[in-house]
Amino acid sequence: MKPSETIPASHTAIHSRPPPPRGFWGDAWQRFRRQPLAMAAMLFVSLLVTVAIFAPAIAGTKPVLCRYKGRLYTPCLGYFSRQLEPAIFATDRFRGTYPQNLKTKDPASWAIWPLIFQDPYRAVRENEWPGRPANPAKDEGRPNAINLFGTDQYGVDVLAKMVHGTTVALLVGFVSMGLAGTIGIIAGALGGYFGGWVDMLLSRVTEVVMCVPTLVLILALVAFVEKPTIWKTMAIIGATGWTGIARLARGEFLRLRSAEFVLAARASGAGPLRIMLRHILPNALAPVLVPITFGIASAILIESSLSFLGFGPPPPSASWGGVLNDARSNLAMWWLVVFPGTAIFLTVLSYNLIGEGLQSATDPRLRESRK
Amino acid sequence: MSQAHSPLLAVENVRVHFPVRKGFLRRVVAAVQAVDGVSFSITKGRTLGIVGESGCGKTTLGRSVLRLLEPTSGSVRFDGRNILSLGGASLRALRRRMQIVFQDPYGSLNPRLTVRAILEEGLIIHNMGNAAARRERMVRSLQRTGMPLEALERYPHEFSGGQRQRIAIARALVLEPEFLVLDEPISALDVSIQAQVINLLVELRTQLGLTYLFISHDLSIVEYVADDVAVMYLGRIVERAPAKSLYAAPLHPYTLALFSAVPSVHPQQRRRRIVLTGDVPSPSRPPSGCRFHPRCPLAEKVCREIDPPEVVLDGRSFHCHVAAREVEQSGGNLEAASARMTILMSQLTQAVAADERVSTPAFLR
Numbered sequence: 001m002k003p004s005e006t007i008p009a010s011h012t013a014i015h016s017r018p019p020p021p022r023g024f025w026g027d028a029w030q031r032f033r034r035q036p037l038a039m040a041a042m043l044f045v046s047l048l049v050t051v052a053i054f055a056p057a058i059a060g061t062k063p064v065l066c067r068y069k070g071r072l073y074t075p076c077l078g079y080f081s082r083q084l085e086p087a088i089f090a091t092d093r094f095r096g097t098y099p100q101n102l103k104t105k106d107p108a109s110w111a112i113w114p115l116i117f118q119d120p121y122r123a124v125r126e127n128e129w130p131g132r133p134a135n136p137a138k139d140e141g142r143p144n145a146i147n148l149f150g151t152d153q154y155g156v157d158v159l160a161k162m163v164h165g166t167t168v169a170l171l172v173g174f175v176s177m178g179l180a181g182t183i184g185i186i187a188g189a190l191g192g193y194f195g196g197w198v199d200m201l202l203s204r205v206t207e208v209v210m211c212v213p214t215l216v217l218i219l220a221l222v223a224f225v226e227k228p229t230i231w232k233t234m235a236i237i238g239a240t241g242w243t244g245i246a247r248l249a250r251g252e253f254l255r256l257r258s259a260e261f262v263l264a265a266r267a268s269g270a271g272p273l274r275i276m277l278r279h280i281l282p283n284a285l286a287p288v289l290v291p292i293t294f295g296i297a298s299a300i301l302i303e304s305s306l307s308f309l310g311f312g313p314p315p316p317s318a319s320w321g322g323v324l325n326d327a328r329s330n331l332a333m334w335w336l337v338v339f340p341g342t343a344i345f346l347t348v349l350s351y352n353l354i355g356e357g358l359q360s361a362t363d364p365r366l367r368e369s370r371k
Numbered sequence: 372m373s374q375a376h377s378p379l380l381a382v383e384n385v386r387v388h389f390p391v392r393k394g395f396l397r398r399v400v401a402a403v404q405a406v407d408g409v410s411f412s413i414t415k416g417r418t419l420g421i422v423g424e425s426g427c428g429k430t431t432l433g434r435s436v437l438r439l440l441e442p443t444s445g446s447v448r449f450d451g452r453n454i455l456s457l458g459g460a461s462l463r464a465l466r467r468r469m470q471i472v473f474q475d476p477y478g479s480l481n482p483r484l485t486v487r488a489i490l491e492e493g494l495i496i497h498n499m500g501n502a503a504a505r506r507e508r509m510v511r512s513l514q515r516t517g518m519p520l521e522a523l524e525r526y527p528h529e530f531s532g533g534q535r536q537r538i539a540i541a542r543a544l545v546l547e548p549e550f551l552v553l554d555e556p557i558s559a560l561d562v563s564i565q566a567q568v569i570n571l572l573v574e575l576r577t578q579l580g581l582t583y584l585f586i587s588h589d590l591s592i593v594e595y596v597a598d599d600v601a602v603m604y605l606g607r608i609v610e611r612a613p614a615k616s617l618y619a620a621p622l623h624p625y626t627l628a629l630f631s632a633v634p635s636v637h638p639q640q641r642r643r644r645i646v647l648t649g650d651v652p653s654p655s656r657p658p659s660g661c662r663f664h665p666r667c668p669l670a671e672k673v674c675r676e677i678d679p680p681e682v683v684l685d686g687r688s689f690h691c692h693v694a695a696r697e698v699e700q701s702g703g704n705l706e707a708a709s710a711r712m713t714i715l716m717s718q719l720t721q722a723v724a725a726d727e728r729v730s731t732p733a734f735l736r
């Protein structure tokens with residue numbers, strides 16, 4: 001045996017073909033990908049994002065693109081905001097009905113229409129689309145070839161409402177939990193890192209906020225505020241939903257503030273801000289992300305419950321909970337329950353599955369056992 | 372040894388007490404006296420070894436010397452300035468000159484940062500050159516610790532324990548400090564790697580003229596590395612001496628007991644084994660008088676009552692009533708006093724052991 005030869009040989013072999021270095025999140029992604037349920041959930045949420053972005057092109061009565069009096073327009077953007085709808089169609093008195101008006105006012109015009117010619121805010125009238133009957137109203141409107149998910153009492157297409165309601169469902173989750181995550185992480189970080197009276201104060205505030213029932217606060221808002229927009233609802237969900245995140249963040253910051261790599265950074269002259277942002281936060285983020293995904297799920301549920309109780313955003317705006325609310329007056333219209341109910345269920349389930357997947361992909365104990 | 376130069380580090384009566392809180396109001400009911408009145412100084416270029424059992428306060432002392440935790444009282448002078456009363460920019464400026472290597476190379480490197488980011492951070496904080504100059508410093512530091520340059524773009528988890536410890540040493544060296552606290556830098560490593568890392572540290576010391584505070588519980592490594600040795604027991608330094616003199620003639624009964632447990636390298640110098648009985652008392656309720664008296668075979672009435680004062684002679688010092696008397700009786704012959712105390716202690720502990728043999732069956736011992 002010649003140890004003097006064998007050891008350096010294996011040593012160089014290790015270093016000659018280095019695998020590409022993978023950071024923590026690259027590593028976590030590899031483990032997340034191996035979980036079929038979590039990946040399916042991720043796919044479903046990506047699908048929802050796509051639907052939300054392209055909603056006006058999927059269902060609507062305004063052309064995605066049209067040529068009118070020699071110029072190109074995109075009236076479908078009017079679904080995002082009134083101001084984005086070209087003014088010419090208002091001055092030419094289209095009144096929101098494009099197919100007939102385009103043909104009669106400019107015979108040379110052409111248009112690319114949304115996939116489904118149905119409006120989320122009003123019923124389609126007879127012959128609005130050449131040769132098509134008016135949408136059935138009341139309990140006549142069960143699912144059929146033209147209204148795939150049926151229509152509500154007023155003859156508004158349920159599928160169109162749901163496609164346009166996707167935005168609300170996603171926004172509610174992201175915006176409210178974005179707010180809650182920011183407040184929670186900042187409060188938890190300050191309390192955990194500095195300890196002492198800062199921690200005392202923030203812990204008490206957290207406990208007080210924890211006792212505030214979100215739903216009641218929102219109902220109070222609806223009662224007192226003139227226009228209870230979806231944004232105000234999101235602000236309240238966010239402003240009351242950060243306590244769990246703060247507690248977790250506090251625990252992580254408390255644990256990591258005396259970690260040796262943090263002491264080493266302090267020995268190198270790093271100040272509190274640098275230590276918190278660069279050394280502790282990246283190591284504390286993974287455990288905190290998990291309750292955020294669960295929070296997104298519960299925010300969606302809260303918004304749906306609000307809309308279901310009739311405290312949702314006022315029309316014109318479409319939301320899944322709003323469709324459920326319509327079903328209250330006529331339970332025979334089962335399609336008003338089944339489709340939005342399934343959508344809410346699947347979305348909430350997906351966020352929970354993503355949260356669980358994230359947990360097992362980033363949990364340090366599982367990471368160690370993998371070695 | 373005469374004090375020709377003023378010391379690089381002078382620690383004066385440092386106390387670190389951790390409050391113990393209990394109950395709903397989180398009132399302070401006691402204090403863990405992790406470090407309780409420690410003083411020492413280190414001359415530039417020399418290495419002070421700190422030895423002692425687990426829990427005696429070595430890590431706490433090492434960290435408070437760098438003000439990584441706030442001592443309750445005392446002063447720590449680095450190059451003449453008390454770092455405990457400094458703040459802001461002047462403290463930061465001193466931090467560059469004093470660095471630390473921790474025991475656990477798995478906990479001391481941020482798992483989310485590449486080695487480059489880990490090494491570069493201090494350079495950025497202290498404004499040490501532009502990107503090219505920083506890279507040059509990092510490369511030099513890695514070369515000094517025997518790490519390949521490819522390490523820069525990798526993450527800590529891709530390295531073995533020994534390699535990680537080299538990276539931790541490189542991080543300390545990249546700021547070109549004068550003083551390093553080495554807190555058991557090899558005790559978490561594989562035995563096969565320990566010697567390499569120790570030799571690296573010794574080489575670096577001579578190459579760069581570094582001053583070390585070397586913390587360890589391994590007496591033979593301290594003998595190899597340190598010029599002076601301080602023995603800690605329950606938050607205090609009980610004996611301090613130049614390594615040669617301490618290893619030739621330990622005087623404090625605790626030091627004697629520690630040394631007797633080390634298998635000697637020189638067979639002709641075979642030591643008598645002294646087995647201490649009892650556990651280390653809790654640092655929140657230290658014993659009266661001499662802190663070692665409940666476990667000391669030589670303890671007398673005075674030991675239980677009066678905290679022994681420091682006895683200084685021949686460039687060394689200790690805190691012990693019995694040793695003070697023995698040294699006096701032997702006319703200042705430290706080796707004779709040490710030998711006499713060893714014999715006394717081993718006889719007394721063997722008598723205790725013999726007593727125990729009667730009462731406890733062999734398989735329980």
Ligand SMILES: Nc1ncnc2c1ncn2[C@@H]1O[C@H](COP(=O)(O)OP(=O)(O)OP(=O)(O)O)[C@@H](O)[C@H]1O
Pocket residue numbers: 389403404405423424425426427428429430431432588654
């Ligand atoms: N943050 C803390 N709060 C309360 N007690 C502490 C704290 N840190 C250390 N201690 C206590 O202080 C004493 C000294 O601890 P320290 O870690 O300094 O010992 P040590 O000599 O380094 O031990 P080891 O050889 O195990 O590393 C111990 O009793 C320990 O329990």
Ligand SMILES: [Mg+2]
Pocket residue numbers: 429430431555
């Ligand atoms: Mg220690």
